[in-house]
Amino acid sequence: MMPDRDTLTRQLKSTTGWEGKNRLLVQMARELPTLPASLRTESHRVQGCESQVWLITHWQDQLLRLQLDSDSRVIKGLLVLVLAAYDGQPRAAVAGIDFNGWLAELGLARFLSSSRANGLAAIVQRIRDEA
Amino acid sequence: MPTQPFDAAMLRADFPLLAAQPDLIYLDNAATTQKPRAVLNAERHYYETTNANVHRSAHRLAHAATEAFEGARSTVARFLNAASSDEIVFTRGSTEAINLVAQSWGRSQLQAGDEIIVSTLEHHANIVPWQLLAYERGLRIVAVPLLANGQLDMDAYAALLGNRTRLVAITALSNAIGTRPDLAAVIAAAATVGARVLVDASQAVAHDVIDVQALGADFLVFSGHKAYGPTGIGALWARTELLNAMPPWQGGGEMIERVSFAGTTFNRPPYRFEAGTPPVAQAIGLAAALDWLIALDRAALAAHEDALRLRLETALLARDDVRLVGTAPNKGPLTSLAFSHAHPFDVAQFLDARGIAVRVGHHCAQPLMDAFNLSSTLRISLSAYNVSSDIDTLLAALDDTLELLA
Numbered sequence: 461m462m463p464d465r466d467t468l469t470r471q472l473k474s475t476t477g478w479e480g481k482n483r484l485l486v487q488m489a490r491e492l493p494t495l496p497a498s499l500r501t502e503s504h505r506v507q508g509c510e511s512q513v514w515l516i517t518h519w520q521d522q523l524l525r526l527q528l529d530s531d532s533r534v535i536k537g538l539l540v541l542v543l544a545a546y547d548g549q550p551r552a553a554v555a556g557i558d559f560n561g562w563l564a565e566l567g568l569a570r571f572l573s574s575s576r577a578n579g580l581a582a583i584v585q586r587i588r589d590e591a
Numbered sequence: 592m593p594t595q596p597f598d599a600a601m602l603r604a605d606f607p608l609l610a611a612q613p614d615l616i617y618l619d620n621a622a623t624t625q626k627p628r629a630v631l632n633a634e635r636h637y638y639e640t641t642n643a644n645v646h647r648s649a650h651r652l653a654h655a656a657t658e659a660f661e662g663a664r665s666t667v668a669r670f671l672n673a674a675s676s677d678e679i680v681f682t683r684g685s686t687e688a689i690n691l692v693a694q695s696w697g698r699s700q701l702q703a704g705d706e707i708i709v710s711t712l713e714h715h716a717n718i719v720p721w722q723l724l725a726y727e728r729g730l731r732i733v734a735v736p737l738l739a740n741g742q743l744d745m746d747a748y749a750a751l752l753g754n755r756t757r758l759v760a761i762t763a764l765s766n767a768i769g770t771r772p773d774l775a776a777v778i779a780a781a782a783t784v785g786a787r788v789l790v791d792a793s794q795a796v797a798h799d800v801i802d803v804q805a806l807g808a809d810f811l812v813f814s815g816h817k818a819y820g821p822t823g824i825g826a827l828w829a830r831t832e833l834l835n836a837m838p839p840w841q842g843g844g845e846m847i848e849r850v851s852f853a854g855t856t857f858n859r860p861p862y863r864f865e866a867g868t869p870p871v872a873q874a875i876g877l878a879a880a881l882d883w884l885i886a887l888d889r890a891a892l893a894a895h896e897d898a899l900r901l902r903l904e905t906a907l908l909a910r911d912d913v914r915l916v917g918t919a920p921n922k923g924p925l926t927s928l929a930f931s932h933a934h935p936f937d938v939a940q941f942l943d944a945r946g947i948a949v950r951v952g953h954h955c956a957q958p959l960m961d962a963f964n965l966s967s968t969l970r971i972s973l974s975a976y977n978v979s980s981d982i983d984t985l986l987a988a989l990d991d992t993l994e995l996l997a
């Protein structure tokens with residue numbers, strides 16, 4: 461079972477300091493299954509220059525379903541948050557989700573300022589474009 | 592000649608940002624260096640005492656501003672040992688300088704079928720402007736491969752040179768893996784086929800003494816911000832006879848002699864290539880940075896930076912979970928790393944949490960990363976103000992981080 465939004469919020473908020481949050485992200489990354497090499501294709505790759513990120517979206521019973529992976533464990537930990545925010549959401553709800561606001565609330569705003577480089581901004585944009 | 596031991600710790604006090612953040616370990620100097628007080632003061636002093644537009648008005652202030660700006664050009668010329676300050680064109684930096692050469696020299700001199708040789712070491716700034724020109728003009732871009740240690744494959748280079756080769760565009764010091772190509776050999780070989788040579792000195796400028804007359808290249812570019820100067824300013828050096836034959840590439844004020852609707856005549860170089868009001872304060876800041884560098888014992892500075900790199904690389908070579916990417920002899924003071932079981936980005940995140948600033952990514956050199964079959968490395972790049980305790984702190988943090996990510 462992937463941790464839900466409330467659990468993640470609680471865990472991250474109770475961990476102070478960058479190093480502690482980094483550790484937690486690395487731990488969280490373990491929960492996210494590795495995408496098989498056959499799915500780590502160019503068309504699923506999202507452009508970031510510091511790490512590689514893959515995203516596959518589809519709709520199932522009108523709900524958004526996501527598969528995500530990264531070769532970086534810190535980014536993969538952030539992808540767990542992306543999953544918690546968007547996976548299973550109906551189309552109409554996607555645009556209203558303030559992912560960046562949530563990251564800031566969790567004390568992870570520094571990943572936002574570099575999100576163009578780390579691919580996070582592109583991931584969230586692609587998800588929003590899907591809806 | 593006996594030299595004073597290089598006192599990096601004392602030098603560090605000259606840098607307000609570093610003095611204000613004593614816990615910061617700044618090891619991203621190849622991206623940009625911090626600025627000494629002399630540079631900040633020079634810009635401030637210019638705005639407080641001299642600010643006016645240059646080359647235009649006849650009043651006293653404008654005169655002083657023009658003198659200061661042209662004085663900065665002379666300082667750049669002296670720093671590069673150029674034959675004349677007319678050979679110095681101010682640009683926004685290396686990128687703009689290379690684009691200037693591509694658009695002006697390239698478009699006026701090159702035709703379909705001509706070849707430009709670049710090395711696999713190049714920064715995108717020394718690849719893409721040539722590609723744009725190649726698409727437009729039907730040129731061929733040919734890349735010199737590397738040996739396994741990141742050295743240029745000089746045999747392959749010799750084989751690539753031919754009677755269609757018109758230009759060799761090559762770095763003096765690789766920003767991604769530190770290789771210093773044998774420029775003298777590269778330039779001598781290019782001369783045998785009559786090809787011009789453009790040297791990208793973006794990284795070399797902070798570390799190496801550059802003498803364009805001894806070097807024998809045709810064009811050389813650098814950015815001020817990588818040599819303790821401000822952003823937004825850099826320079827192109829080119830031989831006078833080349834500049835004289837080059838058409839303008841941007842139009843506007845300053846670059847003209849006389850404008851009429853019947854036709855416009857252009858100013859002489861370097862002004863022909865400096866359309867619009869130039870970055871005056873930045874040029875003055877750059878001159879202050881170069882003067883600051885000139886005043887240092889450059890040989891002692893180079894020895895200091897190299898000793899730090901060796902201290903780092905010797906310790907890293909003992910680890911089996913770290914691989915040095917680029918091990919050419921006579922490397923510049925930067926070290927690129929790959930890890931057996933950790934992503935460079937993750938390592939950098941943990942280093943950042945301890946106040947250690949490094950760079951991860953492809954370093955704007957994707958063809959180079961492809962050649963090493965890597966998508967990114969972690970780069971540690973050194974500067975005059977780094978001290979051996981920076982290296983020791985980094986090594987301890989790497990120990991912890993790699994254990995944590997094991």
Ligand SMILES: Cc1ncc(COP(=O)(O)O)c(C=O)c1O
Pocket residue numbers: 621622683684685686687714716717762764765766791793794814955
């Ligand atoms: C080797 C090299 N060439 C060119 C550039 C481009 O310099 P700038 O972005 O200052 O124009 C850089 C900067 O990263 C570089 O390291």
